[in-house]
Amino acid sequence: MNESGSITLLQLVQEVAYCDGSMSKEEEDLIITLIDSHGLQEDRDALKNRLIEGYSSPSSHQSVARGSAKRIERDELLKRLSALTSKEERDLAIKLAYLTAMVSRDKDDLTDVNAQELDLFQSVAEAVQCSEQRVRAIQWAADEELKQWTMPSLKQVLLSWLG
Structure with a gap:
């Protein structure tokens, strides 16, 4: 997968994690660390800025509020997802x-x-032109993978992808 595709998928993970209005500080730090450790250069600074500046002041609370100005716009994300080639x-x-x-x-x-x-997930499925049958098959396989994880977390999701 090229850098552009990797960044798009990181943006997708970020948006899904944020779409309920918050993300834990641990999840935020994990995404930034992955950007740095995997050498994903395209849009790196912009993505890091969306993560860092998108929050109100960091606090000691478990979750921090999501900022709307700095994250990728949903339409732009869906456009990038529809451009995935394979x-x-x-x-x-x-x-x-x-x-x-x-x-x-x-x-x-x-x-x-x-x-x-659910709304975002359905938009993603449409953007990547995935049939309902294929979506169900992917969900079933993902559910089987989740059953094998001791402590399901965003870190586990990203490690299963990036290794």
């Missing part, structure tokens, strides 16, 4: 969006995937 990249986008939604639950969530995450 079936593998498109399938990976579905898998990462689903796994991120499944592991980034807030304590107040009553379902595994909340309404905002």
Whole structure:
């Protein structure tokens, strides 16, 4: 996968993790660390700035509020996702969006995937032109993977992708 595709998938993970309105400081730090450690140069500074400046002042709370001005616009993300060229990249986008939604639950969530995450997930599936049958197959495989994880987390999702 090229750098552009990797950045697009990191932006997708970021947006899914944020779409309920918050992201833990640990998740924020993890994404920035991955950008640095995997040498993803394209849009690196812009993505880091969206993560860092997108928050109100960091606090000691578990989650920090999401800023809207610095994150990638959903339309731009969907455009970038639709530009993914290979079936593998498109399938990976579905898998990462689903796994991120499944592991980034807030304590107040009553379902595994909340309404905002479901809306974004459906938009992602449309952007990558994935059939409903294929989406279900990817979700089933992801659910099987989740069952094998001791402590499902965003870190586990990203490590399963990046190794």
